Amino acid sequence: MKRKTYKINRIKLFGMLALLLVLLLALFLLARVLLSGDGTTQGTARVTQEPFYTPAPTIVDLYAYFDWTETTNDIAVYDHRADKLVTMSLEEYIVGVVSAEMPAYYDFEALKAQAVASRTYTLYSMAHGGCHTNPDADVCTNSKCCQAYSSHERMQETWGRDYAENYNRVAEAVMYTAGEVLTYNGKLCDALYHACSGGQTEDSENVYANALPYLRGVDSPYEDPMRQEDAEIGFAELVALIAAKYPESGIGEDNVRSEIEIVSTYESGRVETLRLGKTKITGKQARNLFNLRSTMFTIGWSENGIVFHTKGFGHGVGLSQNGANGMAKHGSTYEQILHHYYTDVLITVYGEDGLPDLKHETPDPGEPSLNLNPEG
């Protein structure tokens, strides 16, 4: 009898265990179905820098933590798209400039470096006559005259559904560095910057009139090598372009191939002089004439015409935005980035009197200059 009972109990036990296993499997499958939505989103979510506030604020929240109008004087901005003069605080303007001048997905330290460069550039320009095309304005929004600028309408057009996230990211970089400018010998710097140097920035006098001690050519080792371009111009167009601008060059379709040569380059590799037949032009003039990305180019020929192999994008003086992003990705702070691209400058805080206040010291890189965390 005992053996029989034991056998029955054992069968019951196995049955219960099997039932339990089936129930567990069902629960597991149910949980997977319920959580599948989250799983997919997490898999494709973009990796962004962790904000130092929680929860992530909306645009309105950011304004609540930071009184823009208290920190800086208002400036008059001529919006060339809307054709009107707008008054806003300097820091608000800088958010619009950084939004337009640097991709919002760039590393946070690069955005901060850009904010300081743009703020310095703005104040330097204002101290030297302001906007040259609009006498009533301190600055304008036309990148061909002053710095590029995005209004909120423009940001929404450009960024679409990423508008709030991108705006917050840029605004945070601007607020973190609020009031900070670059000075040399106690004076504001002409903080020039460009998209990508091609590996080496340029001495200012090789591009512009003045040799400025803080605008020296430096290595820019962490740039994205994608910024290389082969620009082809067909023989007929090439001859027409040259003949229209430099008719004295004597270049025609019969001799064009043998009459274009690079005469000299700077140490950086940028073209100093290009010969077009009987005429010699600067690398800068060549860049304008052939609409090249930079003056760092070499020449080749194809069946159809000339091929300009260019490296970098922009004039090459001062901060390389692409290089700043590369340095940031390799662990540099925005202060280190600025000190790399601007030789022997100080990062100081813009004073209340409208001049750099040298009594302020550069904030410690480990400490945010502004505390945006409402919890302390």
Ligand SMILES: [Zn+2]
């Ligand atoms: Zn302007």
